[in-house]
Amino acid sequence: xxxxxxxxxxxxxxxxxxxxxxxxxxxxxxxxxxxxxxxxxxxxxxxxxxxxxxxxxxxxxxxxxxxxxxxxxxxxxxxxxxxxxxxxxxxxxxxxxxxxxxxxxxxxxxxxxxxxxxxxxxxxxxxxxxxxxxxxxxxxxxxxxxxxxxxxxxxxxxxxxxxxxxxxxxxxxxxxxxxxxxxxxxxxxxxxxxxxxxxxxxxxxxxxxxxxxxxxxxxxxxxxxxxxxxxxxxxxxxxxxxxxxxxxxxxxxxxxxxxxxxxxxxxxxxxxxxxxxxxxxxxxxxxxxxxxxxxxxxxxxxxxxxxxxxxxxxxxxxxxxxx
Amino acid sequence: xxxxxxxxxxxxxxxxxxxxxxxxxxxxxxxxxxxxxxxxxxxxxxxxxxxxxxxxxxxxxxxxxxxxxxxxxxxxxxxxxxxxxxxxxxxxxxxxxxxxxxxxxxxxxxxxxxxxxxxxxxxxxxxxxxxxxxxxxxxxxxxxxxxxxxxxxxxxxxxxxxxxxxxxxxxxxxxxxxxxxxxxxxxxxxxxxxxxxxxxxxxxxxxxxxxxxxxxxxxxxxxxxxxxxxxxxxxxxxxxxxxxxxxxxxxxxxxxxxxxxxxxxxxxxxxxxxxxxxxxxxxxxxxxxxxxxxxxxxxxxxxxxxxxxxxxxxxxxxxxxxx
Numbered sequence: 001x002x003x004x005x006x007x008x009x010x011x012x013x014x015x016x017x018x019x020x021x022x023x024x025x026x027x028x029x030x031x032x033x034x035x036x037x038x039x040x041x042x043x044x045x046x047x048x049x050x051x052x053x054x055x056x057x058x059x060x061x062x063x064x065x066x067x068x069x070x071x072x073x074x075x076x077x078x079x080x081x082x083x084x085x086x087x088x089x090x091x092x093x094x095x096x097x098x099x100x101x102x103x104x105x106x107x108x109x110x111x112x113x114x115x116x117x118x119x120x121x122x123x124x125x126x127x128x129x130x131x132x133x134x135x136x137x138x139x140x141x142x143x144x145x146x147x148x149x150x151x152x153x154x155x156x157x158x159x160x161x162x163x164x165x166x167x168x169x170x171x172x173x174x175x176x177x178x179x180x181x182x183x184x185x186x187x188x189x190x191x192x193x194x195x196x197x198x199x200x201x202x203x204x205x206x207x208x209x210x211x212x213x214x215x216x217x218x219x220x221x222x223x224x225x226x227x228x229x230x231x232x233x234x235x236x237x238x239x240x241x242x243x244x245x246x247x248x249x250x251x252x253x254x255x256x257x258x259x260x261x262x263x264x265x266x267x268x269x270x271x272x273x274x275x276x277x278x279x280x281x282x283x284x285x286x287x288x289x290x291x292x293x294x295x296x297x298x299x300x301x302x303x304x305x306x307x308x309x310x311x312x313x314x315x316x317x318x319x320x321x322x323x
Numbered sequence: 324x325x326x327x328x329x330x331x332x333x334x335x336x337x338x339x340x341x342x343x344x345x346x347x348x349x350x351x352x353x354x355x356x357x358x359x360x361x362x363x364x365x366x367x368x369x370x371x372x373x374x375x376x377x378x379x380x381x382x383x384x385x386x387x388x389x390x391x392x393x394x395x396x397x398x399x400x401x402x403x404x405x406x407x408x409x410x411x412x413x414x415x416x417x418x419x420x421x422x423x424x425x426x427x428x429x430x431x432x433x434x435x436x437x438x439x440x441x442x443x444x445x446x447x448x449x450x451x452x453x454x455x456x457x458x459x460x461x462x463x464x465x466x467x468x469x470x471x472x473x474x475x476x477x478x479x480x481x482x483x484x485x486x487x488x489x490x491x492x493x494x495x496x497x498x499x500x501x502x503x504x505x506x507x508x509x510x511x512x513x514x515x516x517x518x519x520x521x522x523x524x525x526x527x528x529x530x531x532x533x534x535x536x537x538x539x540x541x542x543x544x545x546x547x548x549x550x551x552x553x554x555x556x557x558x559x560x561x562x563x564x565x566x567x568x569x570x571x572x573x574x575x576x577x578x579x580x581x582x583x584x585x586x587x588x589x590x591x592x593x594x595x596x597x598x599x600x601x602x603x604x605x606x607x608x609x610x611x612x613x614x615x616x617x618x619x620x621x622x623x624x625x626x627x628x629x630x631x632x633x634x635x636x637x638x639x640x641x642x643x644x645x646x
Binding site: 158162163164165166167168169170171172173174175177178179181182186187188189191192195196197198199200203204206207210211213215219246247249250251252253275 | 488523530572
């Protein structure tokens with residue numbers, strides 16, 4: 001029997017579940033958590049949801065988020081724990097140890113790097129989002145979707161694909177979304193809330209970032225810089241910062257976008273976004289890490305020192321790319 | 324026999340076609356034109372493509388755009404003309420008269436306001452884009468899609484739905500896209516080019532617009548202003564302006580976003596974007612027009628006069644809304 005089949009059996013036979021998703025929750029982790037939880041409840045199961053992190057404001061409107069717990073209550077070792085969208089146990093933060101001591105840990109994820117830490121693992125890296133896997137599980141469990149579940153899954157899948165723009169989007173992704181939309185969703189209202197609407201502080205921060213925009217290497221490298229002071233003065237959050245760094249890459253002709261976030265006179269955080277260059281390789285050379293198109297590092301020293309060092313490495317990588 | 328059936332027959336029986344789409348070409352008009360043209364060519368037909376306007380830079384990479392004509396050559400009255408994505412004959416600009424004198428005019432569109440000016444009309448306002456209609460026609464004509472046709476249709480449908488974010492997106496839209504993606508498209512690369520990448524001039528203009536951001540009526544109205552002078556100084560195009568106005572609406576809590584574009588000391592163009600308020604009604608009160616969420620008007624007088632007048636009307640409408 002495959003792990004997937006065993007997971008289906010466990011969902012059918014057990015009475016009570018604890019569901020957990022990862023820290024720094026995103027749309028996929030929250031949407032998958034809510035949909036899986038509500039699906040199991042519809043099967044008559046007792047379910048408790050947890051996430052080791054604050055829910056970003058744009059997802060709070062989703063039905064059921066108010067019942068998601070954040071306190072690391074001791075997990076009962078006899079309980080069946082379902083971990084969603086988490087590539088390794090550390091992603092569970094303070095819940096980690098209690099979960100890993102549980103008798104049954106069902107690990108459901110789409111990250112190719114998943115460490116298969118569960119007692120049962122269902123990892124499908126062809127799925128664009130964990131929400132796509134949850135959709136398939138609920139279908140197999142013959143749970144009838146309602147608008148709440150459909151909306152949670154829509155949010156899970158649309159956020160992890162950047163509204164179907166990223167290259168992880170497949171024909172199956174769109175087929176699942178077609179089915180979800182049949183449940184009376186309004187993609188216009190959801191997308192406005194989730195993708196387009198940002199707090200005023202974000203736009204003030206964006207203005208500051210654009211004001212200091214610099215271009216290097218025949219406009220192939222775009223650089224923006226923000227200080228902790230500016231962020232605090234504008235009332236912007238670290239969520240707001242996340243959005244800014246994408247702007248560097250979106251300039252026509254730019255191959256590499258860099259955002260320097262000056263934490264203090266002796267520490268600078270650096271975010272990278274790239275088009276074809278391997279951003280994780282660049283970050284790695286500076287003792288950072290990340291993904292191929294989005295990565296980052298943290299450097300000791302003042303802004304000018306950090307900038308020279310990062311630009312030197314970036315130039316080298318660009319030259320290797322075009323060599 | 325329905326018009327749709329007659330159109331299918333005409334495509335099968337005639338040998339030669341002229342295809343035209345509307346002025347100020349967008350992704351749907353260009354994508355539909357290219358896909359319908361290439362589909363008919365695969366049926367062995369002789370096809371010429373025209374559009375009365377410049378093709379925006381982000382669509383130029385599509386296969387076949389270089390062969391689209393812009394000169395208003397006299398259309399042969401015996402020729403079968405196919406008009407795509409154009410709600411009324413005026414949208415054909417300089418081609419209008421020659422087209423309207425043709426014996427057979429096939430009018431294919433998804434705008435609910437389409438004036439049915441063709442000798443044969445196939446209007447489906449439930450389609451999110453004209454590209455969705457073209458997909459259905461090519462399927463019925465048993466044209467085998469290739470990557471070029473699939474990419475043109477993907478661009479048509481994704482642009483008219485804002486990458487599937489707008490409320491016109493339906494389950495059918497996603498099902499069509501699922502089929503298109505089966506032809507080897509890379510949604511990541513296409514979306515980066517079409518949605519995310521903007522010229523540097525756009526970001527400089529955005530910085531200028533954000534620098535003058537003002538909020539009114541308990542932050543329910545956001546106002547930005549740009550002068551013709553700033554636009555020219557930054558080298559920005561009118562396309563760039565189009566993108567800026569959306570930023571006004573995307574601020575959290577904002578109900579109405581307004582962009583003033585000061586053409587001269589005596590003329591101001593105004594763009595409106597709204598969340599629930601009827602922007603076309605507001606524009607109408609100022610002798611302008613548009614859609615429910617996106618509208619505009621043009622006012623005589625200087626900036627301060629125009630601003631007072633627009634803000635007074637906007638306040639009235641907001642009060643009516645909340646009354």
